[in-house]
Amino acid sequence: MTETATAPAAATIADGTTGSKSEQAYQAIKARIVEGTYTPGYRLVLAAIAKDLGFSVVPVREAIRRLEAENLVKFERNVGATVAGIDPTEYLYTMQTLSIVEGAATALSAPLVGEADIARARAVNAEMRECLKHFDPVRFTRLNQDFHSVLFEHCPNPHILDLVHRGWNRLASLRSSTxxxxxxxxxxxxxxHEALLKLIETGADADTIEKAARLHRSATLDAYLSQTNPQDNTP
Amino acid sequence: MTETATAPAAATIADGTTGSKSEQAYQAIKARIVEGTYTPGYRLVLAAIAKDLGFSVVPVREAIRRLEAENLVKFERNVGATVAGIDPTEYLYTMQTLSIVEGAATALSAPLVGEADIARARAVNAEMRECLKHFDPVRFTRLNQDFHSVLFEHCPNPHILDLVHRGWNRLASLRSSTxxxxxxxxxxxxxxHEALLKLIETGADADTIEKAARLHRSATLDAYLSQTNPQDNTP
DNA sequence: CCAGTATGTTTCGTATACGATTTCGTACCT
DNA sequence: AGGTACGAAATCGTATACGAAACATACTGG
Incomplete structure (x- = not known):
C-alpha cells in the first residue's frame, strides 16, 4: 500500500528478473530518496553511487535523468544532481497540483471502490484517529497516504494515476508532511476522511466527490500557509 | 506561441550556447517528433540518430530517456525506442487528463489574463472561424493550440503549466487532432471559445471557468468517441 | 592585510569498445 | 510444402577512458 510505483508501465517489473542495471539504479535511488536515506539537498555523486551499487556510471546517469524528469532530483549542468528538497514555494505548487489531480483521480475511482475498500480505508482512518493521542507525524503521514491510496488507486486513467503518484513521491521527501x-x-x-468515505459509499456524484477530495487537500495546504505566513520566498 | 517548451527551467536555453549535447539531442529529437518528421511508430535507432546529429550514442540515449519519461517515445528493453503513436485508448487517457489539468490551468490563469490577451485570443478565434470555410485540419489545430495557450499560459503554478504542455505535446503527434x-x-x-472568453472577460469565478474549459475539451473527446464507437482495444 | 590570479582536485560529459540480446533470413528436416 | 532450428546481422546495454568544466585552495602582488 505504501508502495508507490511511478515507473511507466513498460518498466514495471515484479518478478525476480530485476531488469536492466539502469532500471535497478533507478529503483534503488528512488527508494533511498523516498525512504529518506538520501535527504533533500543530498549530493548525488555519480561515481560514488555507481561504486556503491556495483556498476558503472552510465546506468546511474540514466537513472538520474529519469528521476530528474520526475522532479525528484535537481540537476545542474557540469555540477551534478542533488535530491530535490521542497522549499515552501515548491510545496505550495506541489500541493496545489496534487489537490487537482488527486481530486480528479478520487472522483474517477469512486465508482470502482468496493465495500472491502471502504472498510479498509475506514480501518486505516481509525488507526489515524488512534494515532492522534501519542501524536507521531511520520506514522500519521504514512497512514494518511495509505488511506488516500485506497480511494484513488482504482482510477481507470493511468496517466492521472501516475500524476498522483508523482505528487505523493515528491511530498515523501519531507517525512512528516504538514x-x-x-x-x-x-x-x-x-x-x-470519514465524510469523504460517506460520500463515496452513498454514491455521490463525481463532481461532489472531486470537490470534497480537492478541498480536503487544499485545506491542508491552507493550514500550512496560514501557519508560516511570514515566509515568502518567490523563486 | 506555437512554441511549447516542456524542458524544466534549468534546461531552458535561449542564447546561442545550446547547452550539452544531451540537451541538444533532446531538443532536436523532440522537435522532429512534434513537427512530424518522425511520425508515430517511427523507429528511433540510437546509432542512426547519433550519426545524423554528429555525436555519439550516449547523449542520444539520455535524450531518449527523457522523452520516454514525457511519454513521447515508447521504450522497450533490448529492442529500442519508437515514437509513441497514440492509439484510441491513449488518446482518451490523454485528452481526459488534459481536460482536467488544462481546466485548472485556465481557471488559475484567468485573473491574470489582460485585455491584450483577450484581444489576441479573439483574433485567433476569428482566424479559426475563417478557417472553417476552406477547412484545413492541421492549420485549425495549430490555431486551436494558439488560442488556448493565450488562456492558460499565465497560470502561476509552473507544475500545472508543465503538465498542460506535456499533454499538448503528446497530442501534437497526431497532426490534426480530432x-x-x-x-x-x-x-x-x-x-x-467565444463563450469562454466572455466568462474570463466578465471575471467569472474560478470554478465556472474551470468547468467551462474542462467541458470544452471533454466535448471534443466525446465527439471523437461517438464517432469511432466500434473500436475498442483496451490495452 | 586584502584582492586577484594561478593551480590542483573533484566531478561531470562524451567517445569508443565490446559483450549481450533480439530479430530476421535461410536451410534443413518431416 | 510447411514448420522448426540454426546462424548472421542489427541493435542495444554497459564498462572503461579521457577531456572539460567547476569548485576549493594557495600563492603572489599591491
Whole structure:
C-alpha cells in the first residue's frame, strides 16, 4: 500500500528478473530518496553511487535523468544532481497540483471502490484517529497516504494515476508532511476522511466527490500557509 | 506561441550556447517528433540518430530517456525506442487528463489574463472561424493550440503549466487532432471559445471557468468517441 | 592585510569498445 | 510444402577512458 510505483508501465517489473542495471539504479535511488536515506539537498555523486551499487556510471546517469524528469532530483549542468528538497514555494505548487489531480483521480475511482475498500480505508482512518493521542507525524503521514491510496488507486486513467503518484513521491521527501507543523490539522483531516468515505459509499456524484477530495487537500495546504505566513520566498 | 517548451527551467536555453549535447539531442529529437518528421511508430535507432546529429550514442540515449519519461517515445528493453503513436485508448487517457489539468490551468490563469490577451485570443478565434470555410485540419489545430495557450499560459503554478504542455505535446503527434475525424466539432469549438472568453472577460469565478474549459475539451473527446464507437482495444 | 590570479582536485560529459540480446533470413528436416 | 532450428546481422546495454568544466585552495602582488 505504501508502495508507490511511478515507473511507466513498460518498466514495471515484479518478478525476480530485476531488469536492466539502469532500471535497478533507478529503483534503488528512488527508494533511498523516498525512504529518506538520501535527504533533500543530498549530493548525488555519480561515481560514488555507481561504486556503491556495483556498476558503472552510465546506468546511474540514466537513472538520474529519469528521476530528474520526475522532479525528484535537481540537476545542474557540469555540477551534478542533488535530491530535490521542497522549499515552501515548491510545496505550495506541489500541493496545489496534487489537490487537482488527486481530486480528479478520487472522483474517477469512486465508482470502482468496493465495500472491502471502504472498510479498509475506514480501518486505516481509525488507526489515524488512534494515532492522534501519542501524536507521531511520520506514522500519521504514512497512514494518511495509505488511506488516500485506497480511494484513488482504482482510477481507470493511468496517466492521472501516475500524476498522483508523482505528487505523493515528491511530498515523501519531507517525512512528516504538514502535520508536524500544523498538528491541529490532523484532527480535522480525520473527520474529513470519514465524510469523504460517506460520500463515496452513498454514491455521490463525481463532481461532489472531486470537490470534497480537492478541498480536503487544499485545506491542508491552507493550514500550512496560514501557519508560516511570514515566509515568502518567490523563486 | 506555437512554441511549447516542456524542458524544466534549468534546461531552458535561449542564447546561442545550446547547452550539452544531451540537451541538444533532446531538443532536436523532440522537435522532429512534434513537427512530424518522425511520425508515430517511427523507429528511433540510437546509432542512426547519433550519426545524423554528429555525436555519439550516449547523449542520444539520455535524450531518449527523457522523452520516454514525457511519454513521447515508447521504450522497450533490448529492442529500442519508437515514437509513441497514440492509439484510441491513449488518446482518451490523454485528452481526459488534459481536460482536467488544462481546466485548472485556465481557471488559475484567468485573473491574470489582460485585455491584450483577450484581444489576441479573439483574433485567433476569428482566424479559426475563417478557417472553417476552406477547412484545413492541421492549420485549425495549430490555431486551436494558439488560442488556448493565450488562456492558460499565465497560470502561476509552473507544475500545472508543465503538465498542460506535456499533454499538448503528446497530442501534437497526431497532426490534426480530432477535427479531421469530426469536422462538425470545429464549429461548436469556435463558439465555445467565444463563450469562454466572455466568462474570463466578465471575471467569472474560478470554478465556472474551470468547468467551462474542462467541458470544452471533454466535448471534443466525446465527439471523437461517438464517432469511432466500434473500436475498442483496451490495452 | 586584502584582492586577484594561478593551480590542483573533484566531478561531470562524451567517445569508443565490446559483450549481450533480439530479430530476421535461410536451410534443413518431416 | 510447411514448420522448426540454426546462424548472421542489427541493435542495444554497459564498462572503461579521457577531456572539460567547476569548485576549493594557495600563492603572489599591491
Amino acid at each position: 502535520f508536524r507543523f500544523v498538528p491541529g490539522r490532523a484532527h480535522e483531516s480525520v473527520d474529513e | 477535427f479531421r475525424f469530426v469536422p462538425g466539432r470545429a464549429h461548436e469549438s469556435v463558439d465555445e
